[in-house]
Amino acid sequence: MIFFYKILINSLFFVVLPLLPVLCVFSEKRRSTLGFRLGFRTGLNPKQAGKKRIWIHALSVGEVKSALPFITAFKKKYRDMDIVFTASTRTGFDMADRLFLKKKVVDQLGYFPLDLGYTVKKICRQIAPDAVVLVETDVWPNFLYEMNNRQIPVILINARLSNRSLNGYLIFRKFWARVFSFFTRIMVQTPLDEERFQRLDIDKRKIRVAGNIKFDQPFENIDKPIADGMRHRLGIQKKTRVIIAGSTHEGEEKMLCRVYKAVKKQFPGVLMILAPRDPKRCSTLQAYFLSHHVQAGLMSTLDAGKNPPDIVLVDKMGELCRLYAICDVAFIGGSLVRQGGHNPLEAAAFSKPILFGPDMSDFLLISTLLRDNGGAKIVASESELGHEIEKILGNTPLQQQMGIQNFQVFSWNSGAVQRIIKEMEHLNIV
Numbered sequence: 001m002i003f004f005y006k007i008l009i010n011s012l013f014f015v016v017l018p019l020l021p022v023l024c025v026f027s028e029k030r031r032s033t034l035g036f037r038l039g040f041r042t043g044l045n046p047k048q049a050g051k052k053r054i055w056i057h058a059l060s061v062g063e064v065k066s067a068l069p070f071i072t073a074f075k076k077k078y079r080d081m082d083i084v085f086t087a088s089t090r091t092g093f094d095m096a097d098r099l100f101l102k103k104k105v106v107d108q109l110g111y112f113p114l115d116l117g118y119t120v121k122k123i124c125r126q127i128a129p130d131a132v133v134l135v136e137t138d139v140w141p142n143f144l145y146e147m148n149n150r151q152i153p154v155i156l157i158n159a160r161l162s163n164r165s166l167n168g169y170l171i172f173r174k175f176w177a178r179v180f181s182f183f184t185r186i187m188v189q190t191p192l193d194e195e196r197f198q199r200l201d202i203d204k205r206k207i208r209v210a211g212n213i214k215f216d217q218p219f220e221n222i223d224k225p226i227a228d229g230m231r232h233r234l235g236i237q238k239k240t241r242v243i244i245a246g247s248t249h250e251g252e253e254k255m256l257c258r259v260y261k262a263v264k265k266q267f268p269g270v271l272m273i274l275a276p277r278d279p280k281r282c283s284t285l286q287a288y289f290l291s292h293h294v295q296a297g298l299m300s301t302l303d304a305g306k307n308p309p310d311i312v313l314v315d316k317m318g319e320l321c322r323l324y325a326i327c328d329v330a331f332i333g334g335s336l337v338r339q340g341g342h343n344p345l346e347a348a349a350f351s352k353p354i355l356f357g358p359d360m361s362d363f364l365l366i367s368t369l370l371r372d373n374g375g376a377k378i379v380a381s382e383s384e385l386g387h388e389i390e391k392i393l394g395n396t397p398l399q400q401q402m403g404i405q406n407f408q409v410f411s412w413n414s415g416a417v418q419r420i421i422k423e424m425e426h427l428n429i430v
Contacts, residue, residue, distance in 0.1 A: 211416030375406030
């Protein structure tokens, strides 16, 4: 089966090959990453003699940020371990550079290879890992086959398997059972994920329930002077009510524009801080809001201390998580449209009440825990979103209670990182 996969993937590559120069001309991201992912140049240094090296990989921005608690704890415990981190996308690479390389949490940073025989072999020779850790997703058969041939242990951590993904795997059950058998361990988030992986006929002894490492993310201490500085930067007055709409997707901003107008009738001084998932959309969104008589400004161009517009658009990656510290209520984007939602723990860590739409399938466990504990609510429509925002903004005790309940969930569900590291020690990987 792996043999036929190799033929298929290589054939597809040669079909696409003539189009690559065109794609590179029109796509700056592909132009900047393709050479690295094909192994033509990696920028990676050879492994030092006598020093162990671990290769940690995450697909893109979301997975890179998820990896932070694990990498931080691992580096703290194994300071002499050489860590090479890779991402598949340009945005993931940039996020890893900011979170890991610049803070010297990892030793080197690179791109994950395309799943072609030559490319995988070349980059694997250059990195020469003693073990590999994959975070959440990005399971590539050729890569895993090569690691298995080299007898390099590979662990999948924070693994989750949606019902839709499971049904897709089940179409080629024998093939995927073989692919997943190459993993030394599959550390899943929940018992439900464990059950779903087992349906792929994977050896039960390879699967462990470790929990979700997102609950172990470091809590940034935004004290009052720092929070006051952030408010001053945005021109937020003491009595200003602040709504944050985080990681929004196309289709949601139009709804949020109408929601803002409705809420402003009851709370005239309300400010919305809106952070689209793709910051490059901010200029287009600004034009849209202005055309609908809502003053919107880019965060990067605001004059510190001056009155902000109605909506502040966050046009830089990495700003959103800190901004939750100064809001009164948070809406989690990607949930009123079918995008699976985004991580609500960043808002929960700052004891904020949380609202999200019906599609939180990518964060099902977290969103369910927050909701069941009373700190978060599902809103099925924009009118319901507006109603709940008004309800929370107009009820300070409710706002505080929901925030406390969310922080409790954030605090009580930690420990996955230590369980993963303990399992790696049990396997003599570290």
